[in-house]
Amino acid sequence: MFMPRTVLEEKLREILAEDIGQGDITTGLIVPAQTAVEAIVVCKEAGVAAGIEEAKVLLESLDLKAEILVKDGERIRTQQILIKISGNARTILSVERTLLNLVSRMSGIATTTRNLTEKLRRSGAKARIACTRKTAPGLLYFDKKAVQVGGGDTHRLHLDDMILIKDNHIAVAGSVEKAVKKAKEQASLSKKIEVEVTKTEDVLTAVEAGADIIMLDNFSPKQTAKAVAFLKGKKLREKVLLEASGGITAENVEVFASTGVDIVSLGEITNNTKALDVSLEIVKLK
């Protein structure tokens, strides 16, 4: 998910512009135009850093100097300094909240993702943690990027990058079989096809119709394990990836992962976010 600087800058500019409105009236009144300062972005709780690259681009686009002290994906501890900033005081104070909102949301998501990933690693499960498209509205890029930084699978980036046939598509198509076949015939060879199934019977249908990934939607751990075993019995396990989805939380994620699926996906990674506590402090007036 490498984003060239000009494209990222424009996304960041739009976010900043909303917060600025007609101008930062407080800063304009209190802070002299030429004042320069040094400031630090400090973490107030432990977690995983994310949004640091984005922060750097945002700061530099405003002609501020940004020294990065931690890389995206690194574990950070309480009171650790993440970024040193120097430059125009008005600019720093005007961008402060936008900067912190970005870093704190992205770091929060990365932290959650990393915690889940490590939990699975400790349990010995090989399944990968994935997020869904249940992000904050309009924040697909930032939320997915944070998941990636945290070590999770970004899953679909938007509606054009994989065929994912869900319950409502099947309702219109008539059956899992019809839906998958229709997709298989016409889809670009560059795309994988995933289908959501709600019954164990449909797993075989989906594999035979040509699905690349099968999402076991709202299966209990027991049902999930049964589906895995069933495919192994048919010697079809290697032909598809299996994704457990629905009702999975930090509490039960290991149980699902231990069933032998390839992917365990949780909407709550991006939907139930706890922002990491990050703050900006002026450390020196020049």
Added chain:
Amino acid sequence: MFMPRTVLEEKLREILAEDIGQGDITTGLIVPAQTAVEAIVVCKEAGVAAGIEEAKVLLESLDLKAEILVKDGERIRTQQILIKISGNARTILSVERTLLNLVSRMSGIATTTRNLTEKLRRSGAKARIACTRKTAPGLLYFDKKAVQVGGGDTHRLHLDDMILIKDNHIAVAGSVEKAVKKAKEQASLSKKIEVEVTKTEDVLTAVEAGADIIMLDNFSPKQTAKAVAFLKGKKLREKVLLEASGGITAENVEVFASTGVDIVSLGEITNNTKALDVSLEIVKLK
């Protein structure tokens, strides 16, 4: 926070466009162009509805018919139908996730806000619950609107609508007194002036310098109560509004509110969001 339709439609279009990318390839392959359906948006857990007006505008902008069954701000129960939608199936399926992300985040924020508000009402405290600018990046409008729907105070909408002198401004200005005086002299008469203080001594300074609102930042409940008493003793309590801020959570909010402050503000309302579980189901193929 009334937003005329064309302005809101544009915000919603940008959110939708990010998710669509180069097009919904699944829907384009599986769902015939002319298929019409009826669908419902259903709540999977109890809470407070928000984002319903925004959902209606989004759906109607896409030539879908949207029948609203619940108003923004109403309590909703599990399995309650919020919206009935009818129209082109491809369009409905393409907008599904964007629509749900909007309603679920906004309803989640409104639910949290309402719960806090009712907790205070039950405790007999008169303080108002307020949010901060710690929102998801770029979602100031939607997050603040959800807080309002939930009965909370939206506080600053962006950087241009109130003078709020924070720690970093004071660091540059030299002192609370200097900062407030500078603001008082030059600020537009249309704006209130709020100042963040970290010591009880500064409360009096701030009032005398002309602040309209004083934010007691990271005061303990005891310190907060002392500050209130101090101003009462000086017969200055009526001259300002007092806001408790920093370290306040759902657990301790009543304690802070009972100190006699006017506003209790929590970043976590918008920063630590739990999206309400909402889904879209096709109920009829035409």
Added chain:
Amino acid sequence: MFMPRTVLEEKLREILAEDIGQGDITTGLIVPAQTAVEAIVVCKEAGVAAGIEEAKVLLESLDLKAEILVKDGERIRTQQILIKISGNARTILSVERTLLNLVSRMSGIATTTRNLTEKLRRSGAKARIACTRKTAPGLLYFDKKAVQVGGGDTHRLHLDDMILIKDNHIAVAGSVEKAVKKAKEQASLSKKIEVEVTKTEDVLTAVEAGADIIMLDNFSPKQTAKAVAFLKGKKLREKVLLEASGGITAENVEVFASTGVDIVSLGEITNNTKALDVSLEIVKLK
């Protein structure tokens, strides 16, 4: 009203882009690509400089060097050089008109504002000069900024930064009292409430209902003075700010100001603008 550079650059780019269309065909034909020049922006009549900061950002965004010789808000005399520019000749000639339109409109507004402000100062009145939202369409930021530079009060920056209850709101609400009470109950604590009254009787109603500012709309100077006296008599004068508005011009502004109101607002500052005559001259070919 401090505006971070990237946000301001985008506003300026849009203005420039309209004037450029598909390209400056004259410059492209006449001026060689590599020609560098020095140019000056000169004032052709006396006034108050404004738009200089914006000009600098515009020029620098185009990789031109801009040396600012006068600060926003300074008095300037005929033939005074405001800015020295050096760089690519094509770029300078292409941006010339956009640059001059910006500086001349903003300086014109600042000059008018300053003249009014000084007139009041000389008369001994303490009232502040304010503008309204009667700006050129889409130029709220630049027009308000120019008023601020000229020493005037910017009043509302847009529709979200103060509750201002006008005649048409009162027509819908039923009465001044109902409208103000409704606002007082529900408005964010961060916002002031202003109400427009057309009868002296309503002044008291408005104060008692909790308005922070009362706009005396189309009151004659005599009626204005009477309203001030009335509130003093009731010992309520200190509780509100009073704004005289409607029918006020450069001719009668002192009369209104001398009645003892706090604010005198004139639509004509931004609505009846006389642009200051400013021109760009090439002084050196390199």
Added chain:
Amino acid sequence: MFMPRTVLEEKLREILAEDIGQGDITTGLIVPAQTAVEAIVVCKEAGVAAGIEEAKVLLESLDLKAEILVKDGERIRTQQILIKISGNARTILSVERTLLNLVSRMSGIATTTRNLTEKLRRSGAKARIACTRKTAPGLLYFDKKAVQVGGGDTHRLHLDDMILIKDNHIAVAGSVEKAVKKAKEQASLSKKIEVEVTKTEDVLTAVEAGADIIMLDNFSPKQTAKAVAFLKGKKLREKVLLEASGGITAENVEVFASTGVDIVSLGEITNNTKALDVSLEIVKLK
């Protein structure tokens, strides 16, 4: 200058969005969501109507009904009703100021233009009144459209629609002759070539080099008449259009026009605008 609806709507939406900010907080608090009203746009002083088509598009884009009672370009008298509006009260109140700013600026420009045009007609001069690119920043379209509605010549719409060689281009090119010849050789056959001259001698040079229009810049009326006579003497008068420009005002416009030039251009039409006084009144609550 016909502008298709979607393109115009987008320009208008951007203007409205700036004024709305995060929402019209007054209207949201005071006016119930479903209230419908009828309102009128009334003229408070006599003039020429302009911006009426733009107003209709703006209102209809917001799902309001707009009955147009006067056409762009018609003379209007004090208290005349220009537009009847009906629909949602919140929407009408939120768009009120944007609507009025548009109609009042455009009508003000059209009125000035018409007055100048009629003055020339009465004097018997055949010269046409033209505006320049000295408009409010970013308002080229609206300002030029208003001039056209008022009966004036729009001159260049932006930098790509005619070759106009000005003083600074000549400074770079070396001479009027060199500049015009360079343009004549390479310019698209679809474009006219105009050149600004500051000395009578250059008039002949310009004609012989192939200019289509000659701008007599800052010529006195006497010099202007002399240049006209000179070309007549050379039998070259019919080969070019002559434009008088610089230092022309409403006071001396007839003198310049009577010299026999084809075009008299005034920056002040768009640069020194007096907005026509227009207001919106609610006439019926439904």
Added chain:
Amino acid sequence: MFMPRTVLEEKLREILAEDIGQGDITTGLIVPAQTAVEAIVVCKEAGVAAGIEEAKVLLESLDLKAEILVKDGERIRTQQILIKISGNARTILSVERTLLNLVSRMSGIATTTRNLTEKLRRSGAKARIACTRKTAPGLLYFDKKAVQVGGGDTHRLHLDDMILIKDNHIAVAGSVEKAVKKAKEQASLSKKIEVEVTKTEDVLTAVEAGADIIMLDNFSPKQTAKAVAFLKGKKLREKVLLEASGGITAENVEVFASTGVDIVSLGEITNNTKALDVSLEIVKLK
């Protein structure tokens, strides 16, 4: 590639806006504002229709009535009427060129694609025709959509929807093996991995490293056939898709297809476009 109406309308509005500039001055002068007409879009040469859905959305967004007489993907003959339009004459004339440019480019691409596809079908080859990202700048959506309408494979829609490791990536990574392994380890499970190889030896390496698709770049037909045979011999043919790419044209496409590859991709489909001749004729004045 289903695109919801509002998202598509915005893309089309931007294209129209570029052509309109400050307004259609010819139409504004010649055509009365209220004139209504009926017009037809006629094909002047045989081909395959594409862009018809986009044309309908464009016309309807301008309040024109559009009756579609041919569906996207249908073969059309000379003089066939594609669309009947009725509505405002100014609007129709202003959008004419934008509309025709869209339909003629997209139909040209669809025609080329269909011709290639049918050529392969006739030859008995099962390979699919695919386009590349060599489109007109900024027209990825429209060009890819036209390829799909013509029966071709859209391949990557942009840089985020499949891992495609090209020569320059391999140059940086060090080898085909290293590059594919790196991708395989970290890529989202939702994405296929394609790798470009330039030597037969690398085919096996790529398969073993886990590539899903192998692009045989600039292989001769003989080399291509050899690579296919080699994989068959290793019983690995079913494990990957093979794409022939580079140097393929309408002339030699069957030779490449007959080698047994799955995909034959040609940049010239979108890069060497012959627009279909389409025109708009007014057939009735109302």
Added chain:
Amino acid sequence: MFMPRTVLEEKLREILAEDIGQGDITTGLIVPAQTAVEAIVVCKEAGVAAGIEEAKVLLESLDLKAEILVKDGERIRTQQILIKISGNARTILSVERTLLNLVSRMSGIATTTRNLTEKLRRSGAKARIACTRKTAPGLLYFDKKAVQVGGGDTHRLHLDDMILIKDNHIAVAGSVEKAVKKAKEQASLSKKIEVEVTKTEDVLTAVEAGADIIMLDNFSPKQTAKAVAFLKGKKLREKVLLEASGGITAENVEVFASTGVDIVSLGEITNNTKALDVSLEIVKLK
């Protein structure tokens, strides 16, 4: 057609953003963040360079160093290096396709234009080659710029820069005479008037009505020559420019040009484009 850097950068950013989508996932996985490389843009076939200036602006906007080795408009030979690039490898690989699409389309158009122009020069005809508005949708600027670079006439840049009365305008106006007269009376003096005629009789009508340019639409070479002779006979040839248009191709362009017209216009220059083969190669890893 000089385009200031910020305006051009924004056009280029939008094109790049479409191709990037949610990020270049291949480059993000394979190429380390800090890797720097040197790369070259090489031409794989002979032609005329165009888009080089645009390429430089695109590359520099991404903080890449771009050394230009050939100027727009120069003849280039196979294997010639056009640009040397150095900088961040991820950025270079992400922009590669956008860059090449731009240079190859523009160079293709310039090459075609130059070939046509030289063909006419060799034949001794003085007519100028012009393009039309039949460009790729949304690419008016880039396509017209390429034509200019190739030595052709850009004709109208969009709908606002010349009055061009076409068949459909005449159908509405009633006759060539009525249409031209209407335009002549009201058009801005800054604009030329061109009219399309389909019959020799209308040529005289058009000249007498005041047209500046007459487009002989779909005239055979013989009819074209006759029209030229007719005007000469009437001593009106010098009063207008004549443009041959319709049915003109690379094959017959000399025949049309030899008839004595001033302009020969071909839609196929921009509508039937053959992109020049250009590629990017990494030459050095740092």
